[in-house]
Amino acid sequence: MEVQMGRLDRTQFSTAHEDTMYVQPLFGDLDPAVIREDTFEYPPCWGILDPGMTMEKHRHPIPEFYVFTQGAGEMTLGGRKFAVAAGMAVNIPRDMEHEVTNGDGAVEPLVWVSIGLRE
Secondary structure (H helix, E strand, O other): OOOOOOOOOHHHOEEEOOOOEEEEEOOOOOOHHHHOOOOEOOOOEEEEEOOOOEEEEEOOOOOEEEEEEEOEEEEEEOOEEEEEEOOOEEEEOOOOOEEEEOOOOOOOOEEEEEEEEOO
16 A cells, blocks of 8 residues: 555635535545545545634534544534534544534634544
């Protein structure tokens, strides 16, 4: 297997969740099955919210986890709100409604790694 490396690059961003956030695959066009077959529901990706953005409330039939790498914001998970910041990880059980906000007063993007697991 060749070495795969990725870097945040605004020119590579696309939108997700009804255009309420930006995403970028961690490793470009890498098929996640190359990492480990039948493990990932979608390619691991960066999630990005610029100041003032809120990712829509949504849920998935799969478990996910987020690892926050830059900035600070707020997350709602199953109706419970709490602060999130670089250096935190959050487990999102399957079918649990969740939302992430990077408030209007934020001075930098809120960035996390999003991993969706197959069951």
